[in-house]
Amino acid sequence: MGFLRQDCGSFTEAFRSASFVSGLEMARILVVEDEVKLRNALTSGLTEQGYEVVAVDDGQAGLAMASDGAFDCLLMDLMLPGCDGLEIVRTLRSAGDQTPMLILTARGEIEDRVLGLDSGADDYISKPFSWAELLARIRV
Numbered sequence: 001m002g003f004l005r006q007d008c009g010s011f012t013e014a015f016r017s018a019s020f021v022s023g024l025e026m027a028r029i030l031v032v033e034d035e036v037k038l039r040n041a042l043t044s045g046l047t048e049q050g051y052e053v054v055a056v057d058d059g060q061a062g063l064a065m066a067s068d069g070a071f072d073c074l075l076m077d078l079m080l081p082g083c084d085g086l087e088i089v090r091t092l093r094s095a096g097d098q099t100p101m102l103i104l105t106a107r108g109e110i111e112d113r114v115l116g117l118d119s120g121a122d123d124y125i126s127k128p129f130s131w132a133e134l135l136a137r138i139r140v
């Protein structure tokens with residue numbers, strides 16, 4: 001089994017019809033994840049949910065992309081080549097970027113690295129996570 005638990009079919013249906021009824025514009029999400037399987041799963045899953053997804057595999061590329069592009073949400077791994085997720089958040093926040101930012105972490109990393117640091121991220125998601133959890137936290 002991979003990183004994602006496909007356990008929320010009814011949620012997905014409800015989400016789809018809600019999006020359809022409200023007629024919201026497609027939200028753009030930047031995914032920064034170096035694990036290819038998870039990156040591909042996030043890209044295809046979020047695209048299926050109606051999001052426009054841009055995915056990169058490196059922290060520097062993610063930071064550059066986030067600085068240039070207009071995104072409604074940033075979803076990034078904590079441990080990344082180039083620069084890590086917390087560094088991306090801090091850099092963008094200090095430049096005044098108010099985009100919602102979510103950080104994916106492996107279990108254990110939150111306690112060690114994140115708590116007590118005021119990185120400016122909006123939320124943290126522990127891997128493995130479910131689609132329901134992820135979509136509820138994206139909120140865009």
Ligand code: CA
Pocket residue numbers: 033034035077078079080
């Ligand atoms: Ca990683």
